[in-house]
Amino acid sequence: MKSLRNALLAVCATGLPLVACAQAPALTTFSVGTTTVTVSALASNLNTIWELVWGPDNFIWMTERGGRISRVNPSTGQVLPLLTIADVTETGESGLLGMVLHPQFATSPYVFVVYNYTDAGGLKEKLVRYTYSATAGTLTAPLVLLGSIDAATTHSGSRLLILADGTLLMSTGDAQQQSQAQSTASLNGKILRLNLDGTTPANNPIAGSRLYTFGHRNPQGLVQLPNGRIYSSEHGPNNDDEINKIEAGRNYGWPNVEGLCDQLGEANFCTANNVREPLTVWTPTIAPAGLTYYDHPAIPGWRGSLLLAVLKDHKLTQLTLDAAGLTIPTRTDFFTGFGRLRAICVSPAGKVYIGTSNRDGRGNPAATDDRILTLENRAYVPTATRPATGLSFDIFPNPAHRQATVQLPTPGGRLTVSDLLGRPVYSVQPTGTTAMLDLAALRPGTYLVQADGAAGRSTRKLVVE
Structure with a gap:
């Protein structure tokens, strides 16, 4: 029996579908429509999970606020530590925070992280790039891309997001220096945009x-949709938590505006300062954190x-978007009972992974906290395991330059174009049998084009030059 168990674990570790592996016991279930x-x-017994990223190796990459970066096998739950960063300062809400992987990871195996550290007795924040070795299972060669950002024990931000154009966004909190959020000379209370070399x-x-946008208090979620739109979640004071549509150069109001421009003084400030109102707000506050986009059958x-x-x-909250992405018609809450939820990512198989944050000093940790929780439709049968279909398609030219x-x-x-991390970067719904892909915004590299239709699903590689 022991040898059989080891064989099954070996199969699971290859990333094969979980139908070949023992499923973890269900902790609870809930309904999403008829699903x-x-x-x-x-995975359990973790400590203040801050970031979860689905990697190109089909593992989950994770940061914990104390400074540890790990890979987690999504089939077995095995946690494989890569590095504990020595100069991380964890105090209050500070520590190791956001992480993102280079979109062309096979040829540029870079991991970007943002964290707090101590410099001359003061708390600061910096963005650092590490190089990953798959053979050694290590992260080495730290390169500081941006440092000496003012920090405090609260309001540090900081999510990282690499856009389809190959630039990096980094959110920063106001570090309790509220006026700095409106100063375009300060890096605090901003969403910053850098090239991947800093x-x-x-x-x-x-x-x-x-500076990309300003007037932020404490933004802790960032996501870009395949159509290019960018959204952020942000903590308000005792009122007006926000979901914002991020637009280059816009002012998001803090500290002069809390939430909507619905007070007389706020309305005047908004008109005079090109303020972008949030799409939705919460009063009382809920403390919104990780934000992702779901588009899987x-x-x-x-x-x-x-x-x-x-x-x-x-809780986990679903926010629907209108066709233009300018309003949130409905907010639906799901999945309570596991404490504070901070990190979230989606696998290419449509499973949602959520990291709890009950050991962050503000929760009531259970004996097994913190945990990575898997949310899945166990009745779903992926297209790849269904009987063969007649769906096939061609891409030309391939390699392509500006369009295909x-x-x-x-x-x-x-049609969905994804990078090698499995993240959608572009999508289109063809009306006929021929569709044009606009590749002008994509960086050179290898992408995956997935076609979904009545006949099934098929995927092909596309090289963009």
Whole structure:
């Protein structure tokens, strides 16, 4: 029996579908429309999970606030530590925070993290790039891309997001220096935009400045949709937590505006200062954290929605978007009972992974906290395991430069272009059998083009030069 168990674990470790592996015990279930979603624990006994990223190796990459970076096997739950960063300062809400992987990880195995550290007795924040070795299982060669940002024990931000154009966004909190959020000379209370080498993009809103947006209090979620739209979650004071649509150069109001421009003084400030109002607000506050986009057939009721991990109110919230992405028509809460939820990511198989944050000093940790929780539709059968279908398509030219043509067998369906991390960067719904892919915003590299239609699903590689 022991040898059989080891053999099964070896199969699971290859990343094969979980139908070949023992499923973790269900902790609870809930309904999303007619779909039953099962919650189970993937990994336990962790400490203040801050970030979860689905990696190109089909592992989950994780940061814990104390300074540890690990890879987690999504089939077995095995945690494989890579590095504990020595100069991380964990105090209050500070510590090791956001992380993102280079979109061309196979050729540029870089891992970007942001964390707090102590410099001359003061708390600071910096963005650092590490190099990953798959053979050694290590992260080495730290390179500071941006440092000496003012920090405090609260309001540090900081999510990282690499956009489809190959630039990096980094959110920063106001570090309890509220006026700095409105100062374009300060890096606090901002969403910053950098090139992946740390330099400043030439087309940033202010020439020579890393500033992308300003007037933020404590933004802790960032996501870009395949259509290019960017959204952020942000903590308010005792009122007006926010979901914002991020637009280059815009002012988001803090501290002069709390939430909507619905007070006389706020309305005047908004008019005079190009303030972008949030799409939705919460009063009393809920403490919104990690934010992702769900567009997978495994859980149809969540398709085309934002999913928000919530700290104070201990829940997962679905935020639907209108066709233009300018309003949130509905907010639906799910999945309570596991305490503070901070990190969230989605696998290419449509499973949602959530990291709890009950050991952050503000929760009531259970004996097994903190945990990575898996949310999945166990009745869903992926297209790849269904009987062979007649769906096939062609891409030409391939390699391509600024555009490519896709020839489909039948009209309709959906085309999704993803990077090698499995993250959608572009999508289109063809009306006929021929579709044009606009590749102008994509960096050179290898991508995956997935076609979904009545006949099934198929995927092809596309090289962008």
